[in-house]
Structures are given as C-alpha cells and as structure tokens.
Amino acid sequence: MNDVNEIRESVIVVExxxxxxxxxxxxxxxxxxxxxxxxxxxLGRSGTGKSVLIKIIVKxxxxxxxxxxxxxxxxxxLDEKELMAMRLRIGFSFQNSALYDSMTVxxxxxxxxxxxxxxxxxxxxxxxxxxxxxxVGLSETIDQMPSELSGGQKKRIGIARTLILRxxxxxxxxxxxxxxxxxCIEINNLINQVREQYNTSSIVxxxxxxxxxxxxxxxxxxxxxxxxxxxxxxxxxxxxxERIQSFYNYNFTQ
Amino acid sequence: MxxxxxxxxxxxxxxxxxxxxxxxxxxxxxxxxxQAFRTPxxxxxxxxxxxxxxxxSLPLITLTGFVTGLVFTKQSRPxxxxxxxxxWLPSLVAIAIIRALAPLVTALIAxxxxxxNIGAELGSMKVTEQIDAxxxxxxxxxxYLVVTRVLATTFMLPILMFYTGFVAMIGxxxxxxxxxxxxxxxxxxxxxxxxxxxxxFSSLVKALVYGFTIGIVGCYKGFNASQGxxxxxxxxxxxxxxxxxxxxxxxxxxxxxxxxIRG
Numbered sequence: 001m002n003d004v005n006e007i008r009e010s011v012i013v014v015e016x017x018x019x020x021x022x023x024x025x026x027x028x029x030x031x032x033x034x035x036x037x038x039x040x041x042x043l044g045r046s047g048t049g050k051s052v053l054i055k056i057i058v059k060x061x062x063x064x065x066x067x068x069x070x071x072x073x074x075x076x077x078l079d080e081k082e083l084m085a086m087r088l089r090i091g092f093s094f095q096n097s098a099l100y101d102s103m104t105v106x107x108x109x110x111x112x113x114x115x116x117x118x119x120x121x122x123x124x125x126x127x128x129x130x131x132x133x134x135x136v137g138l139s140e141t142i143d144q145m146p147s148e149l150s151g152g153q154k155k156r157i158g159i160a161r162t163l164i165l166r167x168x169x170x171x172x173x174x175x176x177x178x179x180x181x182x183x184c185i186e187i188n189n190l191i192n193q194v195r196e197q198y199n200t201s202s203i204v205x206x207x208x209x210x211x212x213x214x215x216x217x218x219x220x221x222x223x224x225x226x227x228x229x230x231x232x233x234x235x236x237x238x239x240x241x242e243r244i245q246s247f248y249n250y251n252f253t254q
Numbered sequence: 255m256x257x258x259x260x261x262x263x264x265x266x267x268x269x270x271x272x273x274x275x276x277x278x279x280x281x282x283x284x285x286x287x288x289q290a291f292r293t294p295x296x297x298x299x300x301x302x303x304x305x306x307x308x309x310x311s312l313p314l315i316t317l318t319g320f321v322t323g324l325v326f327t328k329q330s331r332p333x334x335x336x337x338x339x340x341x342w343l344p345s346l347v348a349i350a351i352i353r354a355l356a357p358l359v360t361a362l363i364a365x366x367x368x369x370x371n372i373g374a375e376l377g378s379m380k381v382t383e384q385i386d387a388x389x390x391x392x393x394x395x396x397x398y399l400v401v402t403r404v405l406a407t408t409f410m411l412p413i414l415m416f417y418t419g420f421v422a423m424i425g426x427x428x429x430x431x432x433x434x435x436x437x438x439x440x441x442x443x444x445x446x447x448x449x450x451x452x453x454x455f456s457s458l459v460k461a462l463v464y465g466f467t468i469g470i471v472g473c474y475k476g477f478n479a480s481q482g483x484x485x486x487x488x489x490x491x492x493x494x495x496x497x498x499x500x501x502x503x504x505x506x507x508x509x510x511x512x513x514x515i516r517g
Binding site: 055058060084085087088090092094095096098099100101111112115116161162165 | 378379382383384386387389390391392393394
C-alpha cells in the first residue's frame with residue numbers, strides 16, 4: 001500500500017495494476033510513481049502494455065485489479081463529473097494523433113476549448129488557438145485539414161490540442177513512432193519545451209531510445225507486464241539484465 | 255451444467271456472443287435515454303445532423319417516391335380496368351402509399367443512405383481514436399455523436415416520410431391525369447376520401463420508430479467498430495442490414511397493432 005503522503009505529493013501513483021484481454025495477460029502487477037515536473041519514459045517492446053497503462057490512467061480502459069491515483073484522487077472512485085474534471089488536467093497525445101478529420105486545424109484546437117471553458121469571447125478563443133499553434137511552430141496550418149498535414153505536423157497539432165486546456169500532466173503515446181530522424185528530434189525538443197513552458201509532468205510511452213534519453217529524467221523498462229528496471233537512462237542501460245541489453249542492442253542496430 | 259466447462263464459455267461461443275451483443279445493445283439504448291434528457295443539450299449539433307439526415311437525403315427520396323407513385327399507379331391500372339374500376343385508383347394508391355409504402359420506402363432508403371453513413375463515420379472515428387480523443391478532452395462523445403444523430407434520424411424520418419408520400423401522390427396524379435384527365439383537386443379529394451386519422455397516425459408512429467432504429471443501430475455499430483478499416487466497412491454494412499431487418503419486424507408488429515385497433 002502506498003503511503004498517503006506519497007500519493008498526495010506525487011502526480012500519478014499506480015499500484016499493483018493488472019489487466020488482461022481474454023487469455024492475454026498484458027499488465028501483471030505494475031507499480032509506478034510520477035513526481036511533479038518529472039518526465040518519465042516508459043520503454044518496452046510492442047505489445048508489452050505501455051499504451052494500456054496510460055489508457056488506464058485516464059480511464060479509457062479499466063483495470064482488472066489495482067489502483068490508480070491522479071493528482072491525489074483515486075480514479076476508480078471518481079463519478080462522471082469528477083472524471084471529466086480530472087481529464088481536463090491531463091493532456092493525452094495519441095500515437096496516430098487522432099485529429100478530428102472533418103475539422104480544420106483551427107477547429108480541432110477550438111473544439112475542446114469551447115466545449116470545456118464556457119463564456120469565452122471570440123478574441124480569447126482566437127488568441128488561445130494562435131498561442132498553442134505558435135508554441136508548436138505551426139501557425140501557418142490553421143486553415144488546413146488534417147489530411148493535408150505531414151506525420152510530424154499531425155503529432156504537433158495533436159500536442160497543441162491538448163495544450164490548449166493547459167494540462168498539468170502530459171501523457172505521450174509513442175510520440176516519435178513512424179517519423180523520420182529529424183522530425184523525431186523536433187518532437188523530442190517539443191516535449192522538453194512543453195515541460196518548460198507549461199510546467200507539466202509527463203509520461204512518455206516509447207520504444208525509441210533516443211526519445212527516452214532526450215526527454216526523460218527517469219526511465220522505466222516494461223517487460224512482460226511488469227517493470228523490470230527503473231532509474232536514469234544510463235543506470236537502466238548499465239544493467240547486465242539480458243532482456244534490457246537485447247532491447248538496447250536491437251534499438252542500436254536499428 | 256458445469257459453468258465454464260466449454261473453454262470459458264457458458265453455452266457456446268456463438269450463443270455467448272449473441273447474448274453479450276444483446277446485453278451491450280440494450281445497455282447502449284438505455285444509455286441513450288439517460289443521456290438524451292440530461293443537460294447540456296446539444297442543440298446546434300442536433301440541428302446540424304437534422305440537416306445532414308434530412309436535406310441531403312432529399313434528391314434520392316424525391317426520385318424514389320415519385321417513381322414508386324407513378325409505377326404503382328401504372329401497374330394497378332390494368333387490374334382495376336378489368337372491373338371498370340379505374341376511378342378507384344386515387345384512393346387505392348393513397349391507401350397503399352400512406353399506410354405502407356411511404357414509411358417503408360423512406361425507412362429503407364434512409365437505412366441505406368443515412369444508416370450506412372452514420373456507421374461508417376462513427377466507425378472511422380472509433381478506429382482512428384477520435385472518439386477516445388474526445389473522451390480524454392473531457393467531452394462526452396456519446397452525447398455529442400450518438401444522441402444528436404439518433405434524435406436527428408428520429409425527428410427527420412416523419413418529415414421525410416410525409417414528403418415521400420406527397421411526391422409519390424404527385425407521381426400517381428401524373429399517370430392518372432394522363433389517362434383520365436382528372437383535375438388535381440378532384441384527384442386529391444378522391445385520394446383522401448378513404449384515409450382516416452389512424453392511417454396517418456400509425457404511419458407517423460412507424461416513421462418515428464424506424465428513424466430511431468436507423469440512428470441507434472448506425473451509432474451502435476459505429477461506436478463498437480474494431481479491426482481498422484475493415485471494421486469500418488463491417489460497421490457500415492451491419493448498420494444497413496440490421497436496420498432493415500429490424501424495420502421489417504417493426505412493420506409487421508405495428509401493422510398488427512393498427513389492424514387490431516381498426517377492428
């Protein structure tokens with residue numbers, strides 16, 4: 001059982017989390033703590049349950065057992081209204097960006113704002129939209145449709161859409177997947193810039209070592225549904241654990 | 255019977271899936287009624303969906319309604335002519351159109367056009383995580399996407415049904431006028447002589463029920479789509495097939511109830 005003070009002082013606490021899909025046991029007793037202003041990278045191979053973990057944190061999925069606290073509140077205990085309020089404080093960047101494809105970039109950004117913050121003037125909305133677009137360096141795309149954007153641009157707009165609600169926590173699901181090396185570097189820099197500019201704490205789900213190294217203060221290695229090693233990037237990969245070394249070597253050769 | 259003896263299934267994979275689906279569909283409908291009456295109401299989006307359902311179906315509905323009225327009159331003429339009863343054509347056509355054809359034709363066209371559209375649109379949003387994106391942005395996707403679409407189909411089907419009926423009667427009039435030189439006013443007077451309030455009311459009820467069915471089935475199939483783009487196609491297809499199947503069952507039940515009332 002986690003200490004009450006630890007839950008209060010931490011941004012996210014996950015305790016003994018289990019999740020299965022049919023006969024496939026994805027998470028098998030995951031424990032995790034995210035501290036204030038910390039960037040934590042969760043590393044692991046595809047299918048090890050990294051994305052499932054952050055989807056349980058925002059209650060897009062429900063765990064079989066275990067507990068999750070976000071900003072001191074236990075997620076399972078929240079009613080619908082409280083859950084909505086909690087989600088407002090979390091920004092979730094999807095692997096495939098999940099932009100609303102029937103809306104322009106500007107409308108994609110305006111949508112969560114006007115739905116959640118009532119009585120906003122047209123001027124305030126426009127300036128908020130322009131502000132986040134400027135933060136991700138894509139002011140010129142405001143009238144474009146998502147289908148007209150490149151993969152990297154979609155990721156940036158996806159991040160901008162979460163930033164418009166000024167979240168305290170950012171959850172990035174494979175932010176660099178499917179991008180070229182230069183765009184990966186740009187996204188990594190953006191993740192660091194978001195932390196500085198918006199004072200966020202983040203969990204970055206990735207299998208990209210350069211992303212984990214550049215963006216994280218701490219790395220947690222997920223293998224077969226449990227964390228097998230946590231620490232700084234250098235500490236984790238100094239381990240002689242065969243599973244960690246093979247993951248490192250595989251990434252390195254890639 | 256021992257529980258879970260069949261690889262974790264209570265009865266068999268097929269029966270378990272069927273009962274699971276029934277339970278999920280029931281929960282989905284119950285959720286609709288819970289959310290539909292809860293504030294805030296999505297007026298703007300509902301009006302937008304009414305426009306999508308109603309206005310955009312007009313060309314197809316107009317063509318189908320007109321052809322139905324025209325062809326039905328043309329095909330009925332020889333049989334009535336044998337008994338020298340062509341003067342009954344307006345009332346025969348009106349009864350057929352208002353009691354049965356207008357609601358059914360409108361519903362089948364809407365199931366094909368609107369139902370598949372809703373299934374594909376929501377299915378695509380589901381598999382590309384756009385629905386999840388709404389949820390994590392503290393937006394209620396069920397209220398925004400499902401409630402608005404189901405209300406739109408439920409409200410618009412009766413309007414479309416009356417429009418189909420009117421266009422079909424025009425088609426019928428053209429044929430009658432060409433053969434008997436009947437005037438517009440006397441055609442409609444004869445046509446509505448045999449139409450009762452119950453005929454119109456039962457058609458209105460049918461259209462409301464069909465509209466609700468098309469909306470809820472399309473949304474349910476779209477909302478539960480999986481397996482990428484293949485799932486989107488399956489959702490669109492299943493929306494049409496299931497809607498039509500349910501519409502025919504509802505047609506039989508409503509006709510039976512109406513006939514019992516009629517005595």
